[in-house]
Amino acid sequence: xxxxxxxxxxxxxxxxxxxxxxxxxxxxxxxxxxxxxxxxxxxxxxxxxxxxxxxxxxxxxxxxxxxxxxxxxxxxxxxxxxxxxxxxxxxxxxxxxxxxxxxxxxxxxxxxxxxxxxxxxxxxxxxxxxxxxxxxxxxxxxxxx
Amino acid sequence: xxxxxxxxxxxxxxxxxxxxxxxxxxxxxxxxxxxxxxxxxxxxxxxxxxxxxxxxxxxxxxxxxxxxxxxxxxxxxxxxxxxxxxxxxxxxxxxxxxxxxxxxxxxxxxxxxxxxxxxxxxxx
Numbered sequence: 001x002x003x004x005x006x007x008x009x010x011x012x013x014x015x016x017x018x019x020x021x022x023x024x025x026x027x028x029x030x031x032x033x034x035x036x037x038x039x040x041x042x043x044x045x046x047x048x049x050x051x052x053x054x055x056x057x058x059x060x061x062x063x064x065x066x067x068x069x070x071x072x073x074x075x076x077x078x079x080x081x082x083x084x085x086x087x088x089x090x091x092x093x094x095x096x097x098x099x100x101x102x103x104x105x106x107x108x109x110x111x112x113x114x115x116x117x118x119x120x121x122x123x124x125x126x127x128x129x130x131x132x133x134x135x136x137x138x139x140x141x142x143x144x145x
Numbered sequence: 146x147x148x149x150x151x152x153x154x155x156x157x158x159x160x161x162x163x164x165x166x167x168x169x170x171x172x173x174x175x176x177x178x179x180x181x182x183x184x185x186x187x188x189x190x191x192x193x194x195x196x197x198x199x200x201x202x203x204x205x206x207x208x209x210x211x212x213x214x215x216x217x218x219x220x221x222x223x224x225x226x227x228x229x230x231x232x233x234x235x236x237x238x239x240x241x242x243x244x245x246x247x248x249x250x251x252x253x254x255x256x257x258x259x260x261x262x263x264x265x266x267x268x269x
Contacts, residue, residue: 026168027199029164030168030199031200032161035203035206037211055206055211056199056206056214056217057195057198057199061169061170064169069171070173081173081174086194089194089198
């Protein structure tokens with residue numbers, strides 16, 4: 001029997017990340033997404049956006065660079081980094097995020113269960129804008145095999 | 146069910162994984178350092194699941210505008226190794242009374258092995 005402590009309720013400190021245009025371009029480019037709305041500010045503004053919009057999975061940048069890095073996550077969950085898998089990921093988009101926005105996020109462990117010798121952690125992160133409005137909700141299932 | 150235009154990606158390279166690690170900030174060495182991947186019992190480094198989801202996200206904002214996307218949920222099915230060329234396929238399942246399209250997205254390799262499957266909601 002594994003003696004894994006229950007992590008439900010543990011949360012990170014709130015962390016803040018300012019979305020830079022260069023980071024939006026770099027992220028889209030790493031995915032191989034050549035959509036000009038993620039690259040060209042003039043083009044994005046012509047499409048009616050106030051700046052470069054962020055790709056749908058950009059929140060991972062806010063987490064990893066903002067304050068919940070892979071290493072932080074491993075320490076928080078006390079898991080073996082070589083045995084960790086990403087099982088599921090979901091996003092609920094409440095309001096679009098653009099380059100120039102400053103986002104504050106906080107990640108919390110909301111569920112933990114054992115299944116077939118695996119440990120499944122569900123993490124929930126809420127992202128807020130400068131006006132303290134919720135703009136995004138993320139949920140991920142992290143598996144330790 | 147109506148099918149959307151598939152988005153075909155170039156084969157994933159080790160360099161792309163390094164680039165994605167830097168862009169995303171996910172420096173888990175299992176994605177970039179071959180000896181570490183081997184220590185973990187893998188044949189090679191494996192692509193970040195979030196890179197594969199990012200490719201599915203690319204397809205979603207090719208098919209729709211980013212601000213139309215209301216929900217996007219995926220389950221990772223199988224590891225992806227460098228050299229694999231992925232294709233993102235999407236299908237519209239239904240339209241609700243509130244003009245929300247509910248769709249399915251899958252990412253497959255050349256052998257049609259499923260890497261990711263998911264659902265999305267877009268506001269029309």
